[in-house]
Amino acid sequence: MRVALWGNASGKEAKLLFKIDSFILSYCCLMYFTNYLDRSNISNAFVSGMKEELHMYGTEYNKINTIFTCGYIVGMIPNNLMLQWVPPRIWLPLMQIVWGVLTFTTSAVHNVESIYAIRFFQGMAESSTFVGTHYVLGSWYKPDELGKRSGIFTSSGLIGTLFSGILQAAVYTHLNGVANRSGWRWLFIIDGIITMPIALYGFLVFPDLPATTNAFYLSDQERLLARTRIQGEIQVIHKPVTLGTFKRVLSKWRWYACSLLFAISGETECFGSNNIMGQWMKAIGGYTVEQIDYYPSGMTAFAVASTLVCATWTDSTRQRWPVLVYMAVACIFAAICILAWGSPTALKFAAFYIAGASYAGQATTFAWANQICADDDQERAIVLASMNMWNNVVNAWWSLIFYPATDAPKFQKGSIAMICASVATLGCTWLVWFLERREHRLRGSRAIEGVDHSPSSLHEEGPNLEDKEKL
Numbered sequence: 406m407r408v409a410l411w412g413n414a415s416g417k418e419a420k421l422l423f424k425i426d427s428f429i430l431s432y433c434c435l436m437y438f439t440n441y442l443d444r445s446n447i448s449n450a451f452v453s454g455m456k457e458e459l460h461m462y463g464t465e466y467n468k469i470n471t472i473f474t475c476g477y478i479v480g481m482i483p484n485n486l487m488l489q490w491v492p493p494r495i496w497l498p499l500m501q502i503v504w505g506v507l508t509f510t511t512s513a514v515h516n517v518e519s520i521y522a523i524r525f526f527q528g529m530a531e532s533s534t535f536v537g538t539h540y541v542l543g544s545w546y547k548p549d550e551l552g553k554r555s556g557i558f559t560s561s562g563l564i565g566t567l568f569s570g571i572l573q574a575a576v577y578t579h580l581n582g583v584a585n586r587s588g589w590r591w592l593f594i595i596d597g598i599i600t601m602p603i604a605l606y607g608f609l610v611f612p613d614l615p616a617t618t619n620a621f622y623l624s625d626q627e628r629l630l631a632r633t634r635i636q637g638e639i640q641v642i643h644k645p646v647t648l649g650t651f652k653r654v655l656s657k658w659r660w661y662a663c664s665l666l667f668a669i670s671g672e673t674e675c676f677g678s679n680n681i682m683g684q685w686m687k688a689i690g691g692y693t694v695e696q697i698d699y700y701p702s703g704m705t706a707f708a709v710a711s712t713l714v715c716a717t718w719t720d721s722t723r724q725r726w727p728v729l730v731y732m733a734v735a736c737i738f739a740a741i742c743i744l745a746w747g748s749p750t751a752l753k754f755a756a757f758y759i760a761g762a763s764y765a766g767q768a769t770t771f772a773w774a775n776q777i778c779a780d781d782d783q784e785r786a787i788v789l790a791s792m793n794m795w796n797n798v799v800n801a802w803w804s805l806i807f808y809p810a811t812d813a814p815k816f817q818k819g820s821i822a823m824i825c826a827s828v829a830t831l832g833c834t835w836l837v838w839f840l841e842r843r844e845h846r847l848r849g850s851r852a853i854e855g856v857d858h859s860p861s862s863l864h865e866e867g868p869n870l871e872d873k874e875k876l
Contacts (some may be wrong), residue, residue, distance in 0.1 A: 418634060419628050425545055428610045428622065430554060433538045434561035436501055439600040440534045441565030442506045442572075443527070446596055447520075448680035450589035452687050452697050453577050458587055465517050466811045470679070472521050474801045476528025478838070480796060485540075485790045490729060492617070493541060497533055498607035504530040507601035512586070514592035530537055536793045540786050544614050547635055549720050552772040556716020559768035562710045567705035572596075572700035633780040646831035654784045658844075662837045663774045663788050664795045669727060670770060670830040671796035672803055673736045673763035674824065679808045681816055682757040688814035696714035701757070708761035709871035716772070725773035728765055729834040733827040740823035746815055759821075765832075777841055 451466050461467050487496050507527045514520050530808040542554050576595065581588030612620035623631070676682070682701040686692045692700070715728040742748055742756035774792060778785035807822040 415623045417627070417630060421623075421630055421634075422550075424627070425612065426554070428612060428620070429541065429545060430557060432603075432611050433541070433558050434625070435817055436497065436534055437538065437558060437562040439501065439505070439567075439603055440531050441562035443504055443570060443596050443600060444531065445565065445680075446592050447473075447524070448683065449698055450592055452590045452680070452683045453592075454581075454587050455589045458589075458617075459514070459517050459520075461517050464805060466810045467679075467805050467808065469517070469520055471801050473524040473528040474764070474797050476525035476821065477532045478528075478797045478801065480529030481536065481790060481794050481797070482763040484529075485536060485786070487533075488537055488540075492613050494607060494611035496612050496696065497537060497611065498604040500530045500533040501600060501604040501607065505604065508550060508593050508600060509597035512590040512597075514871050536790045539771045539775065539789050541614065543779070543785060543789070544782075545631065545635075548721060548772075548776040548779060551775055552716045552720035552725070552769065555772040555775075556712045559716075559764065561714045563705050563709045563712065563764055565703050567709070571699065571702060572694045573743075573805050577694055577698065596773075597733055609728055614814040631831070642871045650783045653781075654787050657784075658840045659774075659777055660788050660791060662833070662840055663777065664791045664834040666729075666837050666845075667770050667774075667792040668795040668799050669826055669833050670733075671768050671828040672799060673732060673766065673823065673830060675804065675808055675819065675826075676736075676757060676760040677708065677764065678800075679804055679819075681808065681819065684810060684813040685753075685757075686818070692844055695746065700754075703754075704756045704761040706761070707758045708764035709763045711765040712768055716768050719769055723776075725769050725776070726834050726838045728769040728855040729830060732762045732764075732766045733830045733834075735759050736827040740820040740827070743822075744817065744820035773837070777837075786832065 407829060413674065447466075447469055451461070455461070456466070469825045484496075484500065504527050507530065511520065511523050514523070535638060536830070538558060539555065542558065546554055572592065572595065576591045577588035580586070582593040583591070585592075603723040610620070610622075612618045612623065615628070618628055618631065620628075648776050680701060681695050682704060686700065711732070719725050719728060739760035742752050771792070772790065774788055774818050775785060803822070806818070808819040812818060
C-alpha cells in the first residue's frame with residue numbers, strides 16, 4: 406500500500422504525502438460520496454415507488470436528470486470563480502450543506518414539478534465538487550502521483566452510487582410506511598443526515614492550496630515543501646484571470662481537444678448514469694423492488710475495480726490513452742450484447758456489468774488533462790472546468806433523445822448511441838495523444854535550439870536560496 410500510494414518518496418516528503426492524503430483525500434472522497442449518493446438516489450427512488458406515488462409518466466424521469474444537468478452547467482462557472490475569492494475549505498463544504506438541505510426537501514415533495522425545481526438548484530450546488538476537487542488534486546500532486554488520487558476520488562462517487570442502491574433496498578425493506586412515509590422518501594432523509602457531518606469535517610480539515618494553506622496539521626517546513634516539491638512539475642504561480650488568459654488558452658490545442666474528448670467519452674457512462682439496468686429489470690418484470698435496487702450495483706462494483714486498477718497502472722507508466730481504449734472496447738461489446746434482444750438474460754447481466762468500465766475513463770481523462778496543462782496553472786483550471794462543462798452540455802439532451810424511459814426495456818437507440826460514442830472516443834483519444842506527442846517533439850526541438858517559449862518558462866518561479874536552505 407505504501408509503495409502504491411507514495412512510490413519512492415521517503416522521509417519528509419513521504420510524511421507530507423501521508424498527511425495530505427489523509428486529509429485531502431478523506432474529505433474530497435467523502436464529499437464526492439455524498440454528492441453521488443444524493444444524485445443517484447433519484448434513479449433508485451424512481452424504481453422503488455416514486456414513479457407510482459407521484460404519478461410520473463412518459464419522459465418525466467429523464468426531464469429530472471436534464472434539469473439537474475442544466476443547473477449543473479449554470480452553476481459550474483460561478484462556483485469555479487468563487488474559488489478564486491473564497492477559500493476552498495469554506496466554499497466546498499458550504500455548497501455541500503446547500504445540496505444536503507435540498508436532499509432533505511425532496512423527501513416532502515408531492516408532485517414532479519417540485520422535484521424539477523429542487524434538482525435544478527441541487528445541480529448548481531453540486532457543480533462545485535468535481536472540477537474543484539480535480540483542480541485541488543492537480544495543485545498538490547505530481548503527475549506520477551495524480552492518477553491514483555484521481556482514481557480514488559472518482560471511485561468514492563461510484564461507491565456513493567453503489568451504496569445508494571443498497572441503502573434504498575434496506576430502507577424499502579425496513580422503513581417503508583414508518584411514520585406514514587414511503588421508503589423512497591426515507592432515502593432522501595437518510596442521505597441528508599449522512600451529508601451534514603461530512604460538510605462540517607471539511608470546514609475543519611480541508612487544507613486549501615499549497616500556496617495558501619494554513620492547515621493546523623502541517624508545519625511551516627511542510628507547507629514550504631508542499632510548494633517547492635512540485636516546482637518543475639506543476640506551475641505554482643497563481644495570477645488573476647484576465648482577457649489575455651482566455652486568449653492564450655484559446656490559441657492552443659489543449660482546450661479544444663481535451664474538452665472534445667470528455668464531452669464525447671463521458672457519454673459512455675450513460676448505461677450507469679441513467680440506471681438502464683434497473684429500468685430494464687423493472688420493465689421486463691419478474692424482479693422484486695429489492696432485486697431491482699441491488700442487482701445494478703454489480704455494474705458499479707466493476708466500475709470501482711476498473712477505475713482503481715487503471716488509475717494505478719497509468720501512474721506507473723504515465724500513459725493515459727490505453728485506459729480510454731479499454732473502456733471504449735468494453736462499452737462497444739456491452740452495447741452489442743444489449744442490442745441483440747434475443748441474447749440470454751445472463752449475457753445481458755454480464756454486458757451491463759462490463760459497461761461499468763466506462764467510469765475508468767473519468768479519472769484517467771482528468772489526470773491526463775492535469776498532466777498536459779501542468780505548465781500553466783490558469784490554463785489547467787480553465788481546461789478542467791471546460792471539460793466538465795461541455796460534457797454536461799451534451800448530457801442535457803443526450804439522455805432525453807437516446808435513453809428516454811419510454812424506450813424500456815430494449816433501449817435500442819441508446820445501444821446504438823453507445824456504440825457511436827465509444828467509436829468516437831477512440832478517435833478523440835488518438836487526436837489528444839497525437840497532439841500531445843507533437844507538442845513534446847516541438848518543445849524538445851526548441852530546447853535543443855536553446856529557446857523555450859513554454860508557459861512554464863515564462864511564468865514559473867523556483868524556490869529562492871532562502872527557501873532551499875529551509876528545506
